[in-house]
Amino acid sequence: MINGADIMVKCLEAEGVSVVFGYPGAAICPFYDSLYDSSIRHILVRQEQNAAHAANGYARASGKPGVCVATSGPGATNLITGIATAYTDSIPMVAITGQVRSDLLGRDVFQEADITGACEPFVKHSYLVSKTEDLPRVFKEAFHIASTGRPGPVLIDIPIDIQQNEIKEFVYPQTVDIIGYKPNTKGHQVQIKRAIELIKSSTRPVIVAGGGVLSSGSKLKLVEFAKKTGIPVVSTMMGIGVMPSDHELYLGMLGTHGKATANRALHEADLVIVCGARLGDRAVAAPDQMSSKSTIIHIDIDPAEIGKNVKTTIPIVGDMKNVVNKLLEEIGEYHISNAWGETLKRWKQELYRVPPTFDGFVEPRAFISKLSSMLPSKAILVADVGQNQIWCANNFKIKEGRFLTTGGMGTMGYSVPAAVGAKIARPTREVMAVCGDGSFQMNMNELGTIVQNNISVKIIIMRNTRLGMVRELQDKLYDHRHSATILDTKPDFLKIAEAYDIPCAMASSNEEAEKYAEQMLKTDGPFILVCNVYPDTPSI
Amino acid sequence: MQQYTLYILVENQAGVLSKISGLFSRRGYNIDSLAVGVTNDPKVSRITVVANGDEYVVEQIEKQLNKLIPVIKVKRLVEGEFVSRELCLIKVHSSAAKRFEIIKIAELMQAKVVDVANTTVTLEYCETVEKISTLLELLKPYGIREIVRTGTIAIEKGVSESSK
Numbered sequence: 088m089i090n091g092a093d094i095m096v097k098c099l100e101a102e103g104v105s106v107v108f109g110y111p112g113a114a115i116c117p118f119y120d121s122l123y124d125s126s127i128r129h130i131l132v133r134q135e136q137n138a139a140h141a142a143n144g145y146a147r148a149s150g151k152p153g154v155c156v157a158t159s160g161p162g163a164t165n166l167i168t169g170i171a172t173a174y175t176d177s178i179p180m181v182a183i184t185g186q187v188r189s190d191l192l193g194r195d196v197f198q199e200a201d202i203t204g205a206c207e208p209f210v211k212h213s214y215l216v217s218k219t220e221d222l223p224r225v226f227k228e229a230f231h232i233a234s235t236g237r238p239g240p241v242l243i244d245i246p247i248d249i250q251q252n253e254i255k256e257f258v259y260p261q262t263v264d265i266i267g268y269k270p271n272t273k274g275h276q277v278q279i280k281r282a283i284e285l286i287k288s289s290t291r292p293v294i295v296a297g298g299g300v301l302s303s304g305s306k307l308k309l310v311e312f313a314k315k316t317g318i319p320v321v322s323t324m325m326g327i328g329v330m331p332s333d334h335e336l337y338l339g340m341l342g343t344h345g346k347a348t349a350n351r352a353l354h355e356a357d358l359v360i361v362c363g364a365r366l367g368d369r370a371v372a373a374p375d376q377m378s379s380k381s382t383i384i385h386i387d388i389d390p391a392e393i394g395k396n397v398k399t400t401i402p403i404v405g406d407m408k409n410v411v412n413k414l415l416e417e418i419g420e421y422h423i424s425n426a427w428g429e430t431l432k433r434w435k436q437e438l439y440r441v442p443p444t445f446d447g448f449v450e451p452r453a454f455i456s457k458l459s460s461m462l463p464s465k466a467i468l469v470a471d472v473g474q475n476q477i478w479c480a481n482n483f484k485i486k487e488g489r490f491l492t493t494g495g496m497g498t499m500g501y502s503v504p505a506a507v508g509a510k511i512a513r514p515t516r517e518v519m520a521v522c523g524d525g526s527f528q529m530n531m532n533e534l535g536t537i538v539q540n541n542i543s544v545k546i547i548i549m550r551n552t553r554l555g556m557v558r559e560l561q562d563k564l565y566d567h568r569h570s571a572t573i574l575d576t577k578p579d580f581l582k583i584a585e586a587y588d589i590p591c592a593m594a595s596s597n598e599e600a601e602k603y604a605e606q607m608l609k610t611d612g613p614f615i616l617v618c619n620v621y622p623d624t625p626s627i
Numbered sequence: 628m629q630q631y632t633l634y635i636l637v638e639n640q641a642g643v644l645s646k647i648s649g650l651f652s653r654r655g656y657n658i659d660s661l662a663v664g665v666t667n668d669p670k671v672s673r674i675t676v677v678a679n680g681d682e683y684v685v686e687q688i689e690k691q692l693n694k695l696i697p698v699i700k701v702k703r704l705v706e707g708e709f710v711s712r713e714l715c716l717i718k719v720h721s722s723a724a725k726r727f728e729i730i731k732i733a734e735l736m737q738a739k740v741v742d743v744a745n746t747t748v749t750l751e752y753c754e755t756v757e758k759i760s761t762l763l764e765l766l767k768p769y770g771i772r773e774i775v776r777t778g779t780i781a782i783e784k785g786v787s788e789s790s791k
Contacts (some may be wrong), residue, residue: 203642207649212696215642232696267638267699391690394683 091219092117092251097594098126098226103261104154106145106511107183108138111160114198115185117250130188130511130540133532135162137504139169139240140530143178144508145493148467148516150304152179152233153508154520159185160198163244164205168498170240171209175495176296176325179238180228182210189217189246203244219252223259232262237269237389238302241591257476270388274373276411282360282384282401283417289358289382291566292318295341295370298325298408298494299363299387302494303407310334312415317423318360319431322350323370324480324494326363332459338431342370344477344626348434353377361385363407366396367495374398388409431627434496442624449600449618451549455521457597458547458604459484463517465492467509471502471522474555477626479521488516500529505538506544515607517545524550534587537613545607551620552576559626584615628679629660632704632711633689635674638697639665646695647674656688662778669758671699675711675747675780697783699727704781710783714753716741717763720770736762747772758773 089097095118099107106128111119123127132138135157142153153173157166163184186192187199203213212232213227217546222245229241269357282612286292298308306329311337313320321341322329328336339346341353353359353371359381364370374397382400385393386407393402403410455478462468470479470492483490491509493501506520527548537544558572584591590610594600600618607614629663637643640733644663660676666673677686692701717738721729733740736758742749745755752762756779763771 115717134667204645207646217641265696268696390688391694395687395690 088253090117090121090253090257091222091245092121093221093316094222094254094257095226095245095250096121097125097257098223099154100125101229102226103151107154108132108145108508109155109183110135110138110158110162111357112160112162112185112198114159114187114247115156115162115183115250117247118156118185118245119185120390121590130505130536132506133535134530135165136169136500136597137389137507137530137533137536139166139180139182140171140498140501141508141511141536142180142182142505142529143169143173143176143235143467143501144491144505145512146173146179146238146508147505148489148509149512152181152230152238154181154183156183157185158198159187159202159497160200162198166202167206167209170206170242170443172493172496172498172501173240173380174209174211175237177302177495178240178494179232179233180240182240182242184242184244185250186244186246188248190248194244200394200615203242206242207400209240210242211237215243215244216246216249219249219254222249223257228277229262232265232268236268236272237299237387237509241532252573257271263413270407271390271404273386274386274410276413276448277403278403279413279417281411282403283414285358285384285401286316286360286418287421290424291356292319292358292360292423292589293352293356294318294360294362295323295353295364295366296320296326296329297323297364297366298327299407299428301363301489302324303363303388305408305411308408308411310414312411312418315415315473316418317428319352319424319428321352321442323343323364323366324476324492327480327483327490328485330487331486335432336428338435344480346371346481348431351434352431354380356381359383360389361397362411363387365392369494370620371397416438444597445621447595447619448624449549449594449597449623451475451618451620451624454597454600454618455479457601458519460599461604461608462488462519464488466517466519467506467513469502469506469509469520470496470519471520471526472499472556473523474522474551474559474626475521475526475549475623478549481627497527502526503530503544503546504536505535506546507533507542510542510544515544515569518543519545521547521549523555524548524552525554527580528578531583534583534589538587538589539610543612544614545610545613547613548580548617549620550580551622551624552615553622555624556624556626560624580617589613589615593619595619628681630677630679631685632675632677632709632779634702634781635692635698635702636666636700637672637674637677638699639670639672640697641690641696643672644674646697647692648733650691650695651676651678651688654687654691656684660776660778662780664780676780677779704783709783711755711779712753713756713759713777714751715759715774715776716749716751717771718747718764718773719748719766720746720772722746725769729766732765736765738762739783
């Protein structure tokens with residue numbers, strides 16, 4: 088005989104899960120008891136939301152679904168922001184929650200919350216398990232759904248009695264058969280042929296690369312396609328890293344906070360090839376204008392994204408890898424005329440400007456740019472949300488590494504827990520979290536997790552004692568009325584670092600910042616670098 | 628804005644209806660009616676939705692519904708190529724003097740009298756939405772006490788994909 092909790096652990100083992108992020112509680116105790124004897128590593132976070140963010144960072148760095156665990160009621164509801172973040176940003180994740188006894192469901196007992204109901208809009212799928220026998224199938228399906236098609240979070244809510252009940256034996260299913268879930272990955276041959284014709288007849292084509300290029304693992308293929316054809320590439324925030332920043336065909340991030348060259352190229356283009364991007368409002372503020380001026384080829388694994396924000400001439404539903412492979416085969420020896428490339432090169436030079444510096448402060452854009460050159464080529468930079476995100480997005484010179492941030496949901500406090508997950512997935516890579524003093528204070532409790540597990544993440548706090556992004560918005564749209572956007576000069580982050588025994592430094596000039604960054608990179612284990620930033624520093 | 632009818636085949640499992648209705652409400656799609664029942668395969672339920680919106684909205688609804696894991700199939704029905712019906716029960720105020728007038732109207736419209744009481748007559752009517760409106764108009768002057776409607780169900784004419 089085997090109980091449900093042991094089955095849950097065996098399912099995770101069968102899925103090759105080596106680490107889970109979580110926080111225990113009464114309703115998930117049977118699972119934690121079984122986990123105690125397992126080889127699966129458990130990382131105890133300091134708040135459930137961060138378990139989800141850590142699983143998110145883990146998933147993005149490893150390419151495998153991240154797993155997070157919480158108890159019923161408040162534990163589960165604390166996960167929601169993390170689940171919603173994974174949903175909007177299309178990150179594969181399996182979230183496991185304990186639930187009150189199934190015969191008490193619906194009676195509002197202690198720590199009961201309808202978490203499958205509450206998460207409905209934010210999950211790719213969810214299960215409220217009603218029989219212990221169902222657990223193996225549910226786990227198999229959950230991992231399959233989370234990691235195939237357009238990736239996303241799947242929630243499994245398991246009442247405590249289902250974890251305790253025993254069944255005869257554990258058999259993990261080999262295959263999955265969900266009648267209503269068969270993602271189309273191939274890419275329609277006729278549409279691909281039509282796309283090739285359009286590409287060959289265009290004079291000013293641009294590729295817009297989104298997060299889908301990275302999650303499908305087609306980055307190198309897309310670069311090959313761009314190089315072969317000479318078509319320039321812009322990326323969305325989620326797509327940063329599809330090409331090395333200094334690649335001559337790469338024009339930077341597009342959108343409200345993007346690079347002028349990228350936006351200008353998109354504006355002037357006669358053909359836009361959208362790859363694994365949904366083109367949300369931050370990427371393209373006026374999608375109607377875009378589609379009225381140019382023809383659009385939209386490639387995405389999720390058919391619902393095609394035509395949702397931008398009118399599409401040629402829709403191609405499929406896995407980016409398959410589609411780009413076919414495009415490469417079909418295009419033959421083709422290169423766009425040089426005139427467009429030359430124009431873009433000229434714009435790139437015209438539009439470059441050096442940000443001004445202020446005495447007694449670190450210029451964050453110049454520092455991020457400098458820091459990039461100090462980092463190993465495969466370094467992972469996790470940016471939080473706010474001005475720090477934009478500074479990083481536009482100035483981190485990515486090579487073969489990753490840029491992780493929540494471009495879709497924009498969840499403040501993401502960077503530190505996500506960096507924890509990324510570092511655990513890729514222990515040999517340099518992992519850096521960059522946040523503001525606002526976003527750091529949202530999840531700085533995770534310093535406890537970092538210290539307890541000696542996770543070597545480097546944290547850079549851009550301290551401008553403001554909620555800079557909103558403040559900037561208030562300057563532009565609300566007559567400089569800085570309502571609730573001034574942070575105190577407290578806390579003293581160095582003392583906080585000290586309290587956790589984490590080495591730290593504070594910089595008030597770029598020279599200092601660079602000096603400390605060097606020290607930080609030499610330090611084995613975590614490090615906190617606080618950069619004092621001039622409060623009026625703009626985002627771009 | 629245009630009205631359209633679509634059917635959704637779903638796996639017959641707990642919570643599926645709330646997944647579907649939740650999707651409609653959170654994405655701001657308007658439903659005029661929704662009816663659900665099991666099909667000849669007991670593991671599959673069929674939901675008929677009558678909704679309104681422009682072409683963009685309809686296409687989005689179909690695509691978003693298809694993303695739900697328990698949804699097996701979504702099909703928009705083409706005007707003129709399907710038969711639709713709605714069942715309704717109508718309780719009409721009726722004094723003894725007016726009773727026969729009401730029963731006469733029911734006969735003319737081919738509605739069935741299912742209950743007669745001292746002050747009410749209850750009719751059963753299974754028809755298209757248009758005919759139901761006509762009957763209700765005719766009954767209005769007598770005073771309608773209560774109406775219960777099932778929502779529209781629809782089926783394609785002839786041999787369709789789902790009846791093969």
